[in-house]
Amino acid sequence: MDSEHTKIPQATAKRLPLYYRFLNNLHGQGKLRVSSKELSEAVKVDSATIRRDFSYFGALGKKGYGYNVEYLLSFFRKTLDQDETTKVALIGVGNLGTAFLNYNFTKNNNTKIEVAFDANHDRIGEEVGGVPVQHIDDLEKHMDGIGVAILTVPATAAQGIADRLVEAGISGVLNFTPARITVPSNVRVHHIDLAIELQALVYFLKHYPLNEED
Numbered sequence: 475m476d477s478e479h480t481k482i483p484q485a486t487a488k489r490l491p492l493y494y495r496f497l498n499n500l501h502g503q504g505k506l507r508v509s510s511k512e513l514s515e516a517v518k519v520d521s522a523t524i525r526r527d528f529s530y531f532g533a534l535g536k537k538g539y540g541y542n543v544e545y546l547l548s549f550f551r552k553t554l555d556q557d558e559t560t561k562v563a564l565i566g567v568g569n570l571g572t573a574f575l576n577y578n579f580t581k582n583n584n585t586k587i588e589v590a591f592d593a594n595h596d597r598i599g600e601e602v603g604g605v606p607v608q609h610i611d612d613l614e615k616h617m618d619g620i621g622v623a624i625l626t627v628p629a630t631a632a633q634g635i636a637d638r639l640v641e642a643g644i645s646g647v648l649n650f651t652p653a654r655i656t657v658p659s660n661v662r663v664h665h666i667d668l669a670i671e672l673q674a675l676v677y678f679l680k681h682y683p684l685n686e687e688d
């Protein structure tokens with residue numbers, strides 16, 4: 475029984491995965507402490523909000539000291555793990571989709587790809603990474619309990635499939651296609667454009683070079 479976690483406001487809880495990812499990176503780099511200013515710049519949340527959020531976790535940064543990365547990470551892990559597993563569907567079992575299915579998302583995460591869809595009849599009935607592939611025409615038959623979808627179809631197919639996913643009651647879409655899809659305001663879409671990410675990395679390397687001692 476962990477009653478203190480239930481007191482976290484929803485808005486704070488929504489920022490947890492953001493904090494978690496950044497802190498995990500810092501931890502991987504061997505950093506022990508992080509200031510709210512550093513965090514604020516990285517996750518684009520103002521530092522007053524971060525300080526308030528962290529006060530719910532009992533993590534009080536000491537002046538000029540910052541927060542203990544290890545402590546925050548272990549707290550986040552516990553809190554995020556309390557959530558039930560989100561069931562995910564993947565649409566488009568091509569190059570990218572196949573790679574995702576073979577990658578075990580459940581390792582550190584409370585998400586699980588339960589079902590995959592493709593338009594290519596040769597792929598139907600197959601299991602890729604232990605996930606059954608169904609025909610896209612049968613999408614609606616297999617969407618029970620699925621909250622999130624990963625889109626790895628050609629850009630031209632993205633909007634039509636997004637419309638059907640919304641109709642089927644999805645609440646989030648992770649869109650890997652270059653298409654900018656339109657959904658109702660109660661559905662969250664995250665676009666992941668690898669070309670933009672790569673450009674951003676090159677930009678940062680040029681304008682914010684890392685010092686060796688960092």
Ligand SMILES: NC(=O)c1ccc[n+]([C@@H]2O[C@H](COP(=O)([O-])OP(=O)(O)OC[C@H]3O[C@@H](n4cnc5c(N)ncnc54)[C@H](O)[C@@H]3O)[C@@H](O)[C@H]2O)c1
Nearest residue numbers: 566567568569570592593594610626627628629631650651
């Ligand atoms: N491969 C990459 O590295 C990469 C990187 C970034 C973004 N993307 C984007 O991700 C998407 C997928 O790329 P890919 O390389 O895996 O392509 P791909 O052609 O290998 O795979 C697309 C898959 O979608 C299926 N498909 C086509 N129409 C469909 C429909 N209406 N319903 C269901 N399935 C359908 C195809 O049968 C195929 O298996 C593209 O939009 C691409 O621009 C790919």
